Amino acid sequence: MINEKMKNYGNNRSVIRDLFEFGNTRRAEIGAENVFDFSLGNPNVAAPADVNKTITELIASKDDMWLHGYTSAQGDANCRKAIADDLNQRFGTAFSRDNLYITCGAAASLKIILTALYSEGDEVIVFTPYFPEYRVFVETTGAKLVECPSDPDTFQIDFEKLEPCISENTKAVIVNSPNNPSGVVYTERCIERLAALLSKKEEEYGHAIYLITDEPYRELVYDGIEVPFVTKYYKNTVVCYSYSKSLALPGERIGYVLVPDEIDDSKDIYAAVCGAGRALGYVCAPSLMQHVIEKCTGQSSDINEYREKRNLIYNALCAMGFKCVHPDGAFYLFMKSPIEDANAFSEKAKEFDLLLVPADSFGTPGFVRIAYCVSTDMIRRSLPAFEKLAAFYHKELGF
Ligand code: PLP
Numbered sequence: 001m002i003n004e005k006m007k008n009y010g011n012n013r014s015v016i017r018d019l020f021e022f023g024n025t026r027r028a029e030i031g032a033e034n035v036f037d038f039s040l041g042n043p044n045v046a047a048p049a050d051v052n053k054t055i056t057e058l059i060a061s062k063d064d065m066w067l068h069g070y071t072s073a074q075g076d077a078n079c080r081k082a083i084a085d086d087l088n089q090r091f092g093t094a095f096s097r098d099n100l101y102i103t104c105g106a107a108a109s110l111k112i113i114l115t116a117l118y119s120e121g122d123e124v125i126v127f128t129p130y131f132p133e134y135r136v137f138v139e140t141t142g143a144k145l146v147e148c149p150s151d152p153d154t155f156q157i158d159f160e161k162l163e164p165c166i167s168e169n170t171k172a173v174i175v176n177s178p179n180n181p182s183g184v185v186y187t188e189r190c191i192e193r194l195a196a197l198l199s200k201k202e203e204e205y206g207h208a209i210y211l212i213t214d215e216p217y218r219e220l221v222y223d224g225i226e227v228p229f230v231t232k233y234y235k236n237t238v239v240c241y242s243y244s245k246s247l248a249l250p251g252e253r254i255g256y257v258l259v260p261d262e263i264d265d266s267k268d269i270y271a272a273v274c275g276a277g278r279a280l281g282y283v284c285a286p287s288l289m290q291h292v293i294e295k296c297t298g299q300s301s302d303i304n305e306y307r308e309k310r311n312l313i314y315n316a317l318c319a320m321g322f323k324c325v326h327p328d329g330a331f332y333l334f335m336k337s338p339i340e341d342a343n344a345f346s347e348k349a350k351e352f353d354l355l356l357v358p359a360d361s362f363g364t365p366g367f368v369r370i371a372y373c374v375s376t377d378m379i380r381r382s383l384p385a386f387e388k389l390a391a392f393y394h395k396e397l398g399f
Contacts (some may be wrong), residue, residue: 001289002103002220005084005291006124009114009136009140012359014132014201015357015358015360015361016039016040016132016357017031018356019039019346019357020037020115020355021042022054022279022350022355023037023039023355026353030353033381034139035353035355036352036353036354036355036376036378036381036382036385037355038354038355038356038357038369038371038372038382039356039357039371039373040079040371041180041245041250041331041332041353041370041371041373042250043244043245043248043301043331043373044304044306044373044374044375045248045301045306045373046248046301046302046360047247047249047301048299048300048302049247050167050256050295050296050299051247051248051249051296051299051380053056054291054292054295054296055288055292058291060177060227061182062291067287067288067291068170068287068288069287070284070287071102071282071284071285071287071290072313073084073274073277073278073283074100074101074102074274074277074283075100075102075166075256075284075285075290076287076294077099077169077289078100078294079102079290079291079293080097080098080100080256081096081097081257082100082293082295082297083097083100084096084097084100084296086298087229087258088298089298090229090298091229091231091232091262092175092232093229093231093232093260094221094339095260095318098270099258099259099260099261100154100256100257100258100259101257101270101273101274101277102254102255102256102280102286102290102293103254103255103256103257103258103277103282103285104253104254104286105216105242105243105250105253105254105294106214106216106240106242106244106245106253106255107133107137107242108136108253108255108282109241109255109256109257110133110174110212110214110240111140111141111280111282112136112257112273112276112277112280112282113212113238113240113257113273113276114137114138114141114143114172114212115141115272115276115279115280116269116272116273116276117171117172117210117269117272117277118142118143119171120142120169121163121169121170122136122141122142122143122144122169122170122171122172123143123144123145123167123170123171124138124143124144124146124148124170124171124172124173124174124231124244125146125148125151125165125166125170125172125173125174126138126144126145126146126147126148126173126174126217126363127147127148127149127157127174127175127176128147128148128149128150128362128363128364129150129155129179129181129182129334129361129364129367130147130174130176130362131176131180131181131360131361131362132362135172140393141228143171143234144169146165146170148161148162148165149161149364150182154184154195154326155179155182155184155325155389156184156186156190157175157186157190157193157194157333159194159197161195161250162194162197163197166197166198166201166209166396167208168205168207170201170205170209171209171210171230172209172211172212172214173194173198173210173212173237174213174214175194175212175213175214175230176213176214177213177215177227177329177352178217178218178220178227178328178329178330179215179217179330179332180217180325180330180332180347180355180369181327181332181334181359181362181367181369182327182332182334183220183310183326183327183328183329183330183331183332183333183334184325184328184329185225185227185328185329186227187228188226188227188228188233191228191230191234192197192231192233192255193361194211194233194234195233195234198211198234198236199234199235201234204391208236208263208264208265209236210236210237210263211230211234211236211237211238212237212240213230213237213238213239213240214240215227215239215240215241215242216241216244216245216246216255217245217246217330217331218241218246219300219302219303219329220246220301220329220330220331221303221304221329222233222243222290222304222307222310222327222328222329223255223294223307223328225328225329227329230286231258231260231262232336234263235263235264235284236263236264236269237260237263238257238258238259238263238269239256239257239258240256240257240258241255241256241257241258242253242254242255243255243293243297245330245331246299246300246301247294247296247299247300247301248301249289252286252289253285253286253289254286254289254290254292255275255285256292259273275345282308283375298335301362305376306331306373308329308376309331309372309373309374309379310331310333312376312379312380313332313333313370313372314326314327315384316386317333317335317370317386319327320386320387320390321399322336322338322390323335323336323388323395324336324384329348331371331372332369332371332372333354333369333370333372334359334367334368334369334370335367335368335369335370336366336367337343337358337366337367337368338393338397338399339364339366339393339397340366342358342359342365342366342367342368343360345358345368346358346368348389349368349389349390350387352386352388352389354366354382354385354386355370355387356369356370356386357370357395
């Protein structure tokens with residue numbers, strides 16, 4: 001006998017992976033330059049120059065034992081201090097290294113905090129559309145995932161929908177802003193209302209409701225939009241962060257969990273985070289990267305390049321008649337399918353070698369996600385294919 005649940009997770013590949021594999025086949029058949037693959041959130045904009053420079057300097061100047069050896073289970077003390085100092089300087093907070101646990105990226109951060117908080121009967125609320133792995137992370141801890149629809153016009157939180165989702169079993173709410181896949185950034189007003197509602201419910205049920213903020217895109221915002229730093233608005237906030245997107249290092253697997261002193265049972269939760277890291281086999285994140293983060297935390301890839309891509313694709317697709325959510329951050333365009341069935345629309349797009357992810361697995365059918373973290377040249381070259389796709393539906397539906 002083997003673990004059937006795990007077998008199913010292994011066999012049921014995500015639709016994103018399926019599209020990527022389809023892309024590989026087509027690239028071999030017709031040449032990579034003719035396939036317009038918008039499936040993966042793999043940043044195309046380079047890491048800041050300091051990142052590669054720091055790696056080279058570290059390799060040249062430090063001994064291998066230090067550079068590649070184990071660090072403390074919760075992460076190198078200097079790395080954690082550098083992150084705390086950077087956050088304090090940018091957000092006026094007062095964190096110390098003891099609030100931080102270094103992880104292999106946001107996926108590990110989420111899995112660790114969900115495992116640390118879990119007790120039997122727990123429910124965890126997510127807002128649709130949401131990163132599909134949340135379901136895997138939540139359900140494999142034993143908790144129940146509760147989907148709360150976002151406002152269909154703005155993709156901000158719909159508080160009338162949220163209130164009935166909260167029950168005495170609610171242990172945590174996950175927010176992801178800037179959002180994958182909508183590109184929406186929650187406004188300060190939205191965060192304030194969320195904090196007020198959760199505080200009211202904590203009082204009503206007599207226990208903490210933790211707000212888990214999943215923030216891999218925190219620095220990737222456009223047009224001067226500010227991302228509220230949520231620990232300042234709601235006491236029981238835990239932050240999951242990753243350098244995958246901000247420093248364009250997704251393959252290096254580095255991020256953190258931040259457990260502020262102010263949250264209820266802070267010391268116990270930090271201990272449970274260390275315990276979860278241990279139980280999941282996630283102790284001691286990659287050491288070379290920890291040393292790089294010590295020097296480079298707080299930096300980000302060139303946001304102007306992303307803005308250029310965002311403007312190019314958003315303006316072009318809107319001009320063709322497609323309805324898109326205006327992305328204020330991250331590097332995803334959320335586009336309404338001209339037909340109800342976004343899977344069928346994605347299949348049709350494949351005929352033009354356009355790889356667009358149907359958003360059903362994000363909990364919002366009827367949309368596709370376009371990851372525009374690809375070369376600007378590819379976006380330009382893809383536009384005639386989008387034109388043909390639009391022309392097909394103009395003819396078919398008069399849309
Ligand atoms: N959360 C969101 C919203 C994401 O988009 C991603 C990756 O795309 C992750 C978490 C996982 O990030 P990481 O690669 O750091 O594990």
